[in-house]
Amino acid sequence: MARRYDPERRQRIIDAAIRVVGRKGIAGLSHRSAAAEADVPLGSTTYHFATLDDLLVAALRQAEDGFAKVIAARGGLTDPRSDLATELAAWMREWLAGDRTGVELEYELYLAALRRPALRPVAAEWADDVAALLSRRTDRLTARALVALMDGICLQVLLTGAPYDEDYAREVLARVIPPGPSPRPWSPPPGPPRSDA
Amino acid sequence: MARRYDPERRQRIIDAAIRVVGRKGIAGLSHRSAAAEADVPLGSTTYHFATLDDLLVAALRQAEDGFAKVIAARGGLTDPRSDLATELAAWMREWLAGDRTGVELEYELYLAALRRPALRPVAAEWADDVAALLSRRTDRLTARALVALMDGICLQVLLTGAPYDEDYAREVLARVIPPGPSPRPWSPPPGPPRSDA
DNA sequence: GAGCGTTGTGTACGGCCGTACATATCGGTG
DNA sequence: CACCGATATGTACGGCCGTACACAACGCTC
Numbered sequence: 001m002a003r004r005y006d007p008e009r010r011q012r013i014i015d016a017a018i019r020v021v022g023r024k025g026i027a028g029l030s031h032r033s034a035a036a037e038a039d040v041p042l043g044s045t046t047y048h049f050a051t052l053d054d055l056l057v058a059a060l061r062q063a064e065d066g067f068a069k070v071i072a073a074r075g076g077l078t079d080p081r082s083d084l085a086t087e088l089a090a091w092m093r094e095w096l097a098g099d100r101t102g103v104e105l106e107y108e109l110y111l112a113a114l115r116r117p118a119l120r121p122v123a124a125e126w127a128d129d130v131a132a133l134l135s136r137r138t139d140r141l142t143a144r145a146l147v148a149l150m151d152g153i154c155l156q157v158l159l160t161g162a163p164y165d166e167d168y169a170r171e172v173l174a175r176v177i178p179p180g181p182s183p184r185p186w187s188p189p190p191g192p193p194r195s196d197a
Numbered sequence: 198m199a200r201r202y203d204p205e206r207r208q209r210i211i212d213a214a215i216r217v218v219g220r221k222g223i224a225g226l227s228h229r230s231a232a233a234e235a236d237v238p239l240g241s242t243t244y245h246f247a248t249l250d251d252l253l254v255a256a257l258r259q260a261e262d263g264f265a266k267v268i269a270a271r272g273g274l275t276d277p278r279s280d281l282a283t284e285l286a287a288w289m290r291e292w293l294a295g296d297r298t299g300v301e302l303e304y305e306l307y308l309a310a311l312r313r314p315a316l317r318p319v320a321a322e323w324a325d326d327v328a329a330l331l332s333r334r335t336d337r338l339t340a341r342a343l344v345a346l347m348d349g350i351c352l353q354v355l356l357t358g359a360p361y362d363e364d365y366a367r368e369v370l371a372r373v374i375p376p377g378p379s380p381r382p383w384s385p386p387p388g389p390p391r392s393d394a
Numbered sequence: 395g396a397g398c399g400t401t402g403t404g405t406a407c408g409g410c411c412g413t414a415c416a417t418a419t420c421g422g423t424g
Numbered sequence: 425c426a427c428c429g430a431t432a433t434g435t436a437c438g439g440c441c442g443t444a445c446a447c448a449a450c451g452c453t454c
Binding site for chain 2: 141
């Protein structure tokens with residue numbers, strides 16, 4: 001149904017918005033700044049995204065997709081023979097290494113859900129997706145706890161400027177994981193597909 | 198011109214800024230909105246706080262002080278006979294109960310350090326203070342991990358809108374705490390007082 | 395009480411913002 | 425082709441913003 005002159009116009013605006021947020025933060029995102037970054041007129045951004053929340057939702061969704069692809073490309077934490085805590089601690093090191101901009105961008109969009117109810121379903125999806133990924137290596141409760149703990153560790157690094165301590169992360173992640181080679185693995189039951197619209 | 202020297206002028210502006218952030222978020226805070234809330238002229242806010250970061254630093258510091266006082270008034274987690282995980286899980290329930298505004302306000306100011314380096318020392322102080330509080334019941338590494346885990350759990354509740362699950366929180370907090378009645382307690386060594394200016 | 399630095403106040407300027415809206419262009423339909 | 429709805433654009437309005445700055449009121453020192 002949707003016939004567009006420029007089918008990539010909307011996508012270009014989202015990409016531009018992500019770049020703007022990465023460079024200037026959410027506070028620096030506006031219909032105008034996104035339009036300038038995407039090299040489209042102002043009316044184009046206001047047409048495709050009536051409110052800034054709409055644009056942020058699209059940006060968060062896209063950042064989430066990119067994140068999932070990076071995880072998948074990295075092997076997806078699927079090798080049951082590796083130590084999960086070690087693997088997660090190393091992954092956080094890579095994630096936090098060097099340039100802050102990538103992590104900063106993703107956490108800023110994620111944390112924006114605190115004050116923007118429109119973002120909460122997308123943030124919940126993100127957390128659920130990561131937990132589901134980890135659920136292939138441990139039980140659901142543990143997976144949720146690992147996500148929470150990793151979030152907390154990353155945030156302490158990002159918020160306080162403290163260096164990332166991989167040994168510490170591995171140690172406490174290991175404490176959360178119940179002992180045993182592959183305890184209580186869990187597979188999602190069949191159900192209706194999640195609405196992604 | 199009805200002009201009196203008001204030594205509490207600065208304090209009133211900080212209080213007003215906190216109310217504004219609580220009601221409209223950091224995005225709604227400006228020299229003007231703080232001035233209106235405090236019922237002082239615009240020039241008064243710009244005089245005492247040249248930049249918004251200055252005002253946010255003062256607000257975060259004050260929120261931190263208020264938080265510490267609430268903890269202290271609650272007994273300060275000092276009873277070594279109680280179960281620490283149970284106590285922390287119950288405390289989070291109280292904190293998250295009912296009105297989101299209080300927690301939202303504190304987390305919003307705290308998380309603002311992600312993009313505002315000026316806030317990072319204050320955020321670091323906050324995290325250190327809470328960890329120091331917990332260090333009276335457990336070792337330092339565990340205390341840091343508990344802070345990270347509690348942050349992660351609270352954020353998942355606040356960001357996704359999911360209900361708080363106290364049993365889950367208690368279970369995973371207990372996993373982080375090493376077994377034993379009062380393992381590896383830790384007291385801070387004497388040293389120079391931390392600069393609070 | 396004269397002088398001066400600190401504190402407090404009013405006002406104005408230029409800039410960026412969301413929003414609205416008239417207009418233009420194209421794809422599909424009848 | 426005529427038509428219409430979806431897509432795209434330019435422009436303008438009113439509002440809030442940070443900032444600057446001249447000036448007023450006060451505390452202090454001499």
